[in-house]
Amino acid sequence: MIRRIPSSRRTLELLETQELSPSVRRFVFRSVDGRAIDYLAGQWMKLYLPGGLERDYSIASAPVPEGHVGADRIELAITRVERGAGSAALFALTPGARVESLGPNGLFVREDRHRDVAALYVATGTGLAPLRAMLLDELARPETTPQVLLFGCRTEADLLYRGELEPLARTHARVRYVPTLSRPSESWAGRRGYVQAHLRELLAELGSAHVYVCGLSKMIDEVRRTLKEELGVDRRFVHTERYD
Numbered sequence: 001m002i003r004r005i006p007s008s009r010r011t012l013e014l015l016e017t018q019e020l021s022p023s024v025r026r027f028v029f030r031s032v033d034g035r036a037i038d039y040l041a042g043q044w045m046k047l048y049l050p051g052g053l054e055r056d057y058s059i060a061s062a063p064v065p066e067g068h069v070g071a072d073r074i075e076l077a078i079t080r081v082e083r084g085a086g087s088a089a090l091f092a093l094t095p096g097a098r099v100e101s102l103g104p105n106g107l108f109v110r111e112d113r114h115r116d117v118a119a120l121y122v123a124t125g126t127g128l129a130p131l132r133a134m135l136l137d138e139l140a141r142p143e144t145t146p147q148v149l150l151f152g153c154r155t156e157a158d159l160l161y162r163g164e165l166e167p168l169a170r171t172h173a174r175v176r177y178v179p180t181l182s183r184p185s186e187s188w189a190g191r192r193g194y195v196q197a198h199l200r201e202l203l204a205e206l207g208s209a210h211v212y213v214c215g216l217s218k219m220i221d222e223v224r225r226t227l228k229e230e231l232g233v234d235r236r237f238v239h240t241e242r243y244d
């Protein structure tokens with residue numbers, strides 16, 4: 001069972017932003033009323049943006065328990081979509097700006113009953129956001145199952161949160177960070193190609209795993225097809241969140 005958290009409206013204030021890549025920006029918001037924002041790692045918020053726009057964004061940070069520093073904050077990682085009205089409105093915000101929100105929403109979470117099996121997180125682009133939240137949340141728990149993050153993007157410059165994920169994998173024996181680039185520079189010594197090309201090997205190593213996939217539909221459809229038709233993964237082990 002997934003713990004039900006009632007969705008509520010709250011006003012958020014933008015505290016800070018930071019470029020994560022040439023096209024992705026990190027936004028840190030705090031709840032203006034100071035209340036803790038209760039959510040499950042993997043869930044998303046609806047934002048009401050200037051111009052009457054409504055857009056949904058996964059929370060990229062792990063929940064902080066009430067009473068602890070940062071419990072009233074969430075972090076988002078947002079792609080600037082070409083000719084995209086919603087992302088343009090967000091990228092125009094400066095610290096101090098306020099937006100209305102509704103949340104948390106969504107069932108794309110790592111359920112407690114699945115935590116005795118390894119997790120394979122598969123993302124492209126800002127599909128990484130909810131998976132980062134799930135991974136950080138998992139590491140705050142006593143479980144010991146392997147946690148593998150397969151992240152696909154075009155170039156080295158698009159490796160979101162690289163400075164955090166590489167050290168995380170070095171310091172936690174159960175974490176593996178597997179970036180793969182579709183248009184790497186010549187000096188890139190890591191994996192190449194789309195995420196689906198690496199599923200067979202990673203799943204063979206894990207034996208059994210719940211697979212969490214997030215990003216645009218084109219990638220999700222490819223990954224689902226590979227898992228089902230080529231690797232025979234039971235659909236009950238596959239969990240997806242689509243951005244389009």
Ligand SMILES: Cc1cc2nc3c(=O)[nH]c(=O)nc-3n(C[C@H](O)[C@H](O)[C@H](O)COP(=O)(O)OP(=O)(O)OC[C@H]3O[C@@H](n4cnc5c(N)ncnc54)[C@H](O)[C@@H]3O)c2cc1C
Nearest residue numbers: 055056057058077078079081084085086087126129243244
């Ligand atoms: C549950 C959920 C969670 C989401 N979480 C995030 C998130 O954490 N970060 C984020 O950047 N977006 C996220 N999105 C997408 C977001 O809601 C908007 O669709 C996106 O910002 C585009 O809005 P727009 O008005 O700028 O573009 P629009 O004019 O609405 O254009 C939409 C088009 O942009 C493309 N698109 C949508 N999202 C992306 C993306 N991330 N990267 C590249 N192209 C995209 C799609 O092809 C879509 O057809 C999420 C969507 C859903 C449904």
